Amino acid sequence: MLGILRQRVAAKFNYALNFEQGIGSVALRAFSSSANKMTVRDAINSALDEEMSADPKVFMMGEEVGEYQGAYKITKGLLDKYGPQRVVDTPITEAGFTGIGVGAAYHGLRPVVEFMTFNFSMQAIDHIINSAAKSNYMSSGQISVPIVFRGPNGAASGVGAQHSQCFAAWFGSCPGLKVLVPYSAEDARGLLKAAIRDPDPVVFLENELLYGESFPVSAETLDSSFCVPIGKAKIEREGKDVTIVAYSKMVGFSLQAADILAKEGINAEVINLRSIRPLDRSTINTSVRKTNRIVTVEEGFPQHGVGAEICATVVEDSFEYLDAPVERIAGADVPTPYAANIERMAFPQVEDIVRAAKRACYRSR
Amino acid sequence: MGSWFARSRSIPYLLKRNISFLHANSSCKTLPPYKSPHGFRERPPASILSFRRLESAMVGKQAQAVAYTDDDGESQSIEFPGGRVGFTTQMEFISEATDKRVPCYRVLDDDGFPIAGTRFDQLDEETAVRMYKSMVSLQIMDTIFYEAQRQGRLSFYLTSTGEEAINIATAAALSPDDIILPQYREPGILLWRGFSIEEFASQCFGTKDGHGKGRQMPIHYGSKDLNFITVSSPIATQLPQAAGVAYSLKMDGKEACAVAFTGDGGTSEGDFHAAMNFAAVMEAPVLFICRNNGWAISTPVSEQFRSDGVVVKGQAYGIRSIRVDGNDALAVYSAIRAARMMVVREQKPVLVEALTYRVGHHSTSDDSTKYRSVKEIEQWKRSRNPMTRFRNWVQANGWWSDQEEAELRGTLRNQVLKAIQVAEKAEKPCLGDLFSDVYDKLPSNLQQQEKSLRQTITRHKQDFPPDVPL
Numbered sequence: 001m002l003g004i005l006r007q008r009v010a011a012k013f014n015y016a017l018n019f020e021q022g023i024g025s026v027a028l029r030a031f032s033s034s035a036n037k038m039t040v041r042d043a044i045n046s047a048l049d050e051e052m053s054a055d056p057k058v059f060m061m062g063e064e065v066g067e068y069q070g071a072y073k074i075t076k077g078l079l080d081k082y083g084p085q086r087v088v089d090t091p092i093t094e095a096g097f098t099g100i101g102v103g104a105a106y107h108g109l110r111p112v113v114e115f116m117t118f119n120f121s122m123q124a125i126d127h128i129i130n131s132a133a134k135s136n137y138m139s140s141g142q143i144s145v146p147i148v149f150r151g152p153n154g155a156a157s158g159v160g161a162q163h164s165q166c167f168a169a170w171f172g173s174c175p176g177l178k179v180l181v182p183y184s185a186e187d188a189r190g191l192l193k194a195a196i197r198d199p200d201p202v203v204f205l206e207n208e209l210l211y212g213e214s215f216p217v218s219a220e221t222l223d224s225s226f227c228v229p230i231g232k233a234k235i236e237r238e239g240k241d242v243t244i245v246a247y248s249k250m251v252g253f254s255l256q257a258a259d260i261l262a263k264e265g266i267n268a269e270v271i272n273l274r275s276i277r278p279l280d281r282s283t284i285n286t287s288v289r290k291t292n293r294i295v296t297v298e299e300g301f302p303q304h305g306v307g308a309e310i311c312a313t314v315v316e317d318s319f320e321y322l323d324a325p326v327e328r329i330a331g332a333d334v335p336t337p338y339a340a341n342i343e344r345m346a347f348p349q350v351e352d353i354v355r356a357a358k359r360a361c362y363r364s365r
Numbered sequence: 366m367g368s369w370f371a372r373s374r375s376i377p378y379l380l381k382r383n384i385s386f387l388h389a390n391s392s393c394k395t396l397p398p399y400k401s402p403h404g405f406r407e408r409p410p411a412s413i414l415s416f417r418r419l420e421s422a423m424v425g426k427q428a429q430a431v432a433y434t435d436d437d438g439e440s441q442s443i444e445f446p447g448g449r450v451g452f453t454t455q456m457e458f459i460s461e462a463t464d465k466r467v468p469c470y471r472v473l474d475d476d477g478f479p480i481a482g483t484r485f486d487q488l489d490e491e492t493a494v495r496m497y498k499s500m501v502s503l504q505i506m507d508t509i510f511y512e513a514q515r516q517g518r519l520s521f522y523l524t525s526t527g528e529e530a531i532n533i534a535t536a537a538a539l540s541p542d543d544i545i546l547p548q549y550r551e552p553g554i555l556l557w558r559g560f561s562i563e564e565f566a567s568q569c570f571g572t573k574d575g576h577g578k579g580r581q582m583p584i585h586y587g588s589k590d591l592n593f594i595t596v597s598s599p600i601a602t603q604l605p606q607a608a609g610v611a612y613s614l615k616m617d618g619k620e621a622c623a624v625a626f627t628g629d630g631g632t633s634e635g636d637f638h639a640a641m642n643f644a645a646v647m648e649a650p651v652l653f654i655c656r657n658n659g660w661a662i663s664t665p666v667s668e669q670f671r672s673d674g675v676v677v678k679g680q681a682y683g684i685r686s687i688r689v690d691g692n693d694a695l696a697v698y699s700a701i702r703a704a705r706m707m708v709v710r711e712q713k714p715v716l717v718e719a720l721t722y723r724v725g726h727h728s729t730s731d732d733s734t735k736y737r738s739v740k741e742i743e744q745w746k747r748s749r750n751p752m753t754r755f756r757n758w759v760q761a762n763g764w765w766s767d768q769e770e771a772e773l774r775g776t777l778r779n780q781v782l783k784a785i786q787v788a789e790k791a792e793k794p795c796l797g798d799l800f801s802d803v804y805d806k807l808p809s810n811l812q813q814q815e816k817s818l819r820q821t822i823t824r825h826k827q828d829f830p831p832d833v834p835l
Contacts, residue, residue: 059616085616088647090643091639091642091643091646093635093638093639093642093643095605095635095636095639096605096608096635096636096638096639096640096642096643097605097639097643098605099602099604099605099606099608099609099636099639099640100605100606100608100609100612100640100643100647101609102605102606102609103546103603103605103606103607103608103609103610103611103612103613103623104609104610104612104613105609106594106606106609106610107544107609107610107613107614108613109609109612109613109616111609126599126602127602127605127606130597130598130599130602131597131599131602131606135595135597136802136803136804136805137580137802137803138580138581138585138595138597139580139587139589139594139595139802140576140577140578140580140798140802141578141801141802142576142587142588142589142595143587143589143594143595144805175803176803176804178804198805199805200804200805231808231809278808278809278810281810
């Protein structure tokens with residue numbers, strides 16, 4: 001039953017993608033047709049649009065962001081609206097355009113640099129870390145870098161090892177950066193707006209498969225001044241038996257797992273991290289002190305991953321409250337394979353989360 | 366469109382796209398001017414190139430390759446994406462090297478006398494004397510700081526010996542509004558703009574004075590007020606950043622440019638390629654200055670590239686370039702002034718290659734006699750010294766004397782020695798400076814860490830260095 005559910009979910013993502021591309025008409029704001037639902041793609045697009053409209057210093061840069069409307073159509077319509085000065089199609093050089101973005105930020109512009117996927121950010125990582133992250137500190141506060149790096153992160157579907165890595169842990173370990181991981185449309189809108197307004201360099205890790213997913217949004221979310229505070233996690237589902245901490249796509253899987261666990265009498269609390277750096281240790285620890293059990297979920301590689309940091313923080317701050325060892329669910333320690341069947345085995349699935357939660361509750365066989 | 370068809374003799378295939386363009390030269394000897402995709406300036410209706418980007422997105426409207434003969438029927442040309450290109454039936458490879466290397470613009474001869482027929486920007490007495498004095502300051506500062514490192518008083522230092530003319534003449538030729546993105550051998554620019562010897566010393570010693578807050582190793586100077594971006598260790602990263610700064614200046618409409626420095630070695634980095642290419646495409650007002658001093662630590666230029674130096678790379682990117690004698694202060698001054706004017710007025714990048722010689726070691730961590738002959742170093746130091754040449758010219762104009770020289774050197778020497786003594790004893794940055802500036806505002810985790818650290822220090826005072834002010 002779960003298999004069918006998962007396939008339906010996966011199919012829905014692909015369907016949504018094809019459907020959007022097939023439409024052809026430009027609908028910048030999905031909410032114009034349906035007042036309380038919005039896709040993550042439209043959330044990001046509307047956030048970019050509003051911030052560019054509000055501040056003339058904000059500009060976009062990246063491969064295919066202009067004429068092509070964005071490799072994943074995130075920047076649809078922006079070139080027409082703001083012109084080529086503010087939506088810059090770059091030659092193929094991540095190192096080049098990242099460096100240029102950092103330089104522009106040094107002089108007071110607010111660039112939003114798009115990586116086609118964060119896997120390609122590795123070609124620019126010197127500029128992200130050595131230039132953007134460290135400049136304010138090294139220049140003793142003289143050079144601030146109000147830049148946002150955004151793009152899809154983590155696994156998509158059938159794209160192989162060089163397009164599927166999750167970089168949350170790598171960027172999350174670097175002081176000077178802020179690292180955000182939106183899940184829902186509300187997260188995407190609020191966090192991106194906060195990121196663009198933030199004077200520090202921000203790495204904004206989206207997820208390709210979430211782009212097409214729709215989420216309910218409140219009127220407050222749709223307001224152009226809406227912002228989500230950076231560094232605060234969100235409790236998506238309150239519970240009392242076990243805490244499940246996740247980010248990005250895994251939040252959705254965790255919520256599904258929580259529904260399944262509920263049927264077996266386990267009331268899980270699901271935390272959507274929203275922010276890897278700064279990590280909201282206080283929300284995590286408060287939850288663990290309530291439930292006494294914790295499961296961390298991430299798509300990334302297990303060694304030195306986000307779950308490892310959460311485990312350390314919980315053990316340091318809430319050791320006496322733990323009734324069971326911390327359970328870490330992460331991607332398999334292999335470069336992501338391509339074939340659909342083994343790719344599925346390389347990433348956490350809903351039943352992995354369910355089993356881990358049960359183990360934490362001493363309910364496994 | 367109609368008249369274009371009338372010119373052709375053969376029946377062309379109908380072009381499916383509706384664009385108007387200038388009559389292109391049939392042999393395409395020179396590239397027609399193309400419209401800036403960024404629309405910053407009014408340009409005449411342009412050629413194929415202006416629509417290059419739109420073409421790729423117009424699905425279903427494929428450009429048909431068209432062959433046509435022009436009026437005299439001699440050469441044919443074909444329209445590829447990127448423009449019209451004439452063809453030839455002779456298979457000729459462009460040689461990897463030209464017979465003659467690109468010549469080097471020079472004003473003063475080896476002894477400091479203006480070469481007959483040379484054209485240069487005349488310097489007035491005040492500027493010339495100030496330039497010379499700054500060169501002397503730089504030289505003395507370098508000598509004494511280097512010695513201080515050798516004595517163990519400084520952890521690291523890097524001199525600009527042999528490149529004083531590039532440092533000072535460039536600084537004098539630029540406007541104070543121009544934003545400098547240095548590599549690391551350009552402290553003379555800061556010196557010219559007003560950074561004091563005391564400020565240099567306090568950065569090198571990491572004291573609480575000055576603006577460094579002890580964050581960086583020596584010679585990594587920076588000053589927002591003087592428009593000098595902080596020196597960054599990874600090589601050539603400042604090059605694409607300069608294009609970004611220039612883009613920002615362009616959007617502001619400021620009459621200033623970004624000036625990015627690199628050495629010969631830096632041109633091997635991927636960032637050099639990206640920066641040059643990008644600056645040309647974006648039409649960003651960057652002045653790229655390459656100090657080709659022959660050595661990248663122990664790598665001679667013969668092992669760095671096989672091109673005729675760096676100047677020839679400009680054309681490959683569509684960037685105007687010039688080669689200048691970097692040890693000739695007047696030539697550097699004139700060339701940089703002209704280049705800067707082009708950059709600012711035409712809003713496009715220019716490349717200047719200044720040929721010189723790195724007389725000193727790469728840094729205090731290097732002993733260059735291990736990989737090059739002492740004779741070679743001595744030759745450049747003695748007979749091709751940029752300072753001697755400029756001094757001869759200044760003195761020949763009656764603007765300087767040996768006595769003033771001796772006085773200046775004496776004064777400066779004392780000033781530098783005193784600055785070092787003061788900086789050595791000055792207080793180090795306080796504990797709070799460990800945590801500030803990581804982010805714009807001190808985040809809660811760092812506040813907690815600082816609090817916890819202070820508590821630990823209070824409890825275990827004996828374990829902590831006494832010279833860290835709390």
